[in-house]
Amino acid sequence: MTSDIEIARAAQKRPIQDIGSRLGIPAESLIPFGHDKAKVSSAFIDSLADRPDGKLILVTAINPTPAGEGKTTTTVGLGDGLNRIGKRAVICVREPSLGPCFGVKGGAAGGGYAQVVPMEEINLHFTGDFHAITSAHNLLSALIDNHVYWGNALDLDTRRITWRRVMDMNDRALRGIVTSLGGPSNGFPREAGFDITVASEIMAILCLATDLDDLERRLGAIIVGYRRDKSPVFARDLKADGAMAVLLKEALQPNLVQTLENNPAFVHGGPFANIAHGCNSVIATKTALKLGDYVVTEAGFGADLGAEKFFDIKCRKAGLSPAAVVLVATVRALKMNGGVAKDDLGAENVEAVKRGSVNLARHLENLAKFGVPAIVAINHFTGDSMAEIEAIRAVAAGLGSEVHVCRHWAEGSAGITDLAEAVVRMADKPSDFRPLYPDAMPLFAKIERVATEIYRAGEVTAEKAVRDQLADWEAKGYGNLPVCMAKTQYSFSTDPTLRGAPEGHSVHVREVRLSAGAGFVVAITGEIMTMPGLPRVPSSERIRLNEAGAIEGLF
Structure with a gap:
């Protein structure tokens, strides 16, 4: 064949x-x-x-x-x-x-x-699109740590920096890391981590932007973390939006x-x-x-x-x-x-x-x-x-x-x-398209609507901290955003082994992330990872160049 x-x-x-x-x-x-x-x-x-x-x-x-x-x-x-x-x-x-x-x-x-x-x-x-997105994302990461190193004029709380780094590869070892080790000249040590490039908010921004002006506006609206008073710090506060837009122009x-x-x-x-x-x-x-x-x-x-x-x-x-x-x-x-x-x-x-x-x-x-x-x-x-x-x-x-x-x-x-x-x-016949929920619905209610109407869950659970975070975002004017559910693809439930059409199951929202630039709230459920790992036998073992210099094993 x-x-x-x-x-x-x-x-x-x-x-x-x-x-x-x-x-x-x-x-x-x-x-x-x-x-x-x-x-x-x-x-x-x-x-x-x-x-x-x-x-x-x-x-x-x-x-x-x-x-x-x-x-x-x-x-x-x-x-x-x-x-x-x-x-x-x-x-x-x-x-x-x-x-x-x-x-x-x-x-x-x-x-x-x-x-x-x-x-x-x-x-x-x-x-080279993905490389450009990776570079723009990691430029912002570098600017955050650089700003903290040079005095932190924005009073960014290093415990509340939410912006991670990315790379376009599956690498579970990078899900959680500690940065800036090695002494004072390398900055202030803190916990951080990597996501895969396709999970980057900048990827979502590029895919939702309508033109260059909209792209730069959305990049500036990225929330990179919070101050001690929990007020947000934006990419535009770091003057990062212009340089990121330059990297993403093509x-x-x-x-x-x-x-x-x-x-x-x-x-x-x-x-x-x-x-x-x-x-x-x-x-x-x-x-x-x-x-x-x-x-x-x-x-x-x-x-x-x-x-x-x-x-x-x-x-x-x-x-x-x-x-x-x-x-x-x-x-x-x-x-x-x-x-x-x-x-x-x-x-x-x-x-x-x-x-x-x-x-x-x-x-x-x-x-x-x-x-x-x-x-x-x-x-x-x-x-x-x-x-x-x-x-x-x-x-x-x-x-x-x-x-x-x-x-x-x-x-x-x-x-x-x-x-x-x-x-x-x-x-060629008229359709009657309508979204599943209105903009004005509260954020947790939107999550519940998707989970119950589409996944057929019997309940949606979340810790108080998650609910409080959603309420805080609503108070700050983000309540009209749609929700982006992070869930296993293999099942209607959050359990990838449940095939068919399970119903009455529980969907637990363990974390929420605000993608203010992209314009949605991410609800992370189950055990879904934003940095995948490689399998026991990765496809890379079959990929090689043959004697003629042509690629083999890619599918």
Whole structure:
């Protein structure tokens, strides 16, 4: 079987100027990075303001399992499929993080014959956006410690510095550290730590900012810590916002690449959905909506995380109104939700599919609460039986949703035209999009609304200190912000081993963080980590250069 990287390497790519011209982007408005990728200039994006918007299609999924779901693959395949049936479609996905690439999850450029290319570069350094975000974040970290060293004129309480450092790698050893050891010339020792770059507030800011002015304003609004009287100290108080914006100037411009079928795709931004808001940049999405009749985008992990944050954070903040949702599932993953072990997924098991389909049904019920019509895409594997597929179709039909079997992984756009035509029919009808909760609802009530309505929790618990912190932020004017739930992606609950559709469980909020620049409050639940660790056998052990100097083992 031909591997993803071999398929990508054999792609007949077009010069990136040709891809841009299909969207009406003149060559002088592209900032090329080699022959097959480019950034789109801010000046050109500004010139699009008066154009009407196309239809926005969200691709989300059931809860991920080791069996695989293929959300990005389906996003790319659907974009290709829409172009195949004669529609002007643009794809918008996130940039992959190096952490999962060298850890366990792998890259995020699609798979099989539904990929964005150049696959190796997209999954590795790409255009340097993540490095710019890491540098801007750590510049602020350095300025904080430098300010304290030189007299601390802002009276920043070193016990209450909340700004951590970041790197784009999984490294559990850096979750908690002590800085400034080695004597007076190195500063004042204090506890600190690292998050992964995709969890950085600056990543979220870059993905939610609308232009450079908005970017700099948001950077200045970052709270780095508190004084002894608990009043906040902002990045702008350290005069850090201008320098950070300089480092992010190019990174803010969206990246244009192509699919294996030479269709346009924006790959920009990369916040994780289990610890951040999990969507590509607002700038990329809005630019695509001005250039295409249909824009296909994804939200990370299952619909309980990615889709909820797409609706309640990205769409709310950016004024977006999605026209339709595609919910991706596989027969294999539903069998796992029905209790089948990974090694036994090859055997037909209709009853397990029926049991596991409660996960699919729960996501469909949840999506209906946002007023956007949903359709089910079964990402097809060769071992899937018709009886198993019909079992899924029956469950979806009971909730008013169509099911389409998609073979884009093996056949490219030719294998997903049925879904593409169904999506067009659905998207061309009016939708009634609405967020899950109003801005004015108290912060803890918003957390409870998500936990009870989407996760189906029986209770939400938090220590008094957490509740008091939320009340204090409300008193300081942050009560109207949405909440960003940090939760395991593997279950509706905070227990990653509970598959299917658990309900009545308890969600414990152990910590809250105010991302004042990004414009949301993060509620950290269960045992979720903002700095992941590597598995016992990381993917990096399989990645190497062969004798020809080509990369092997990347997926």
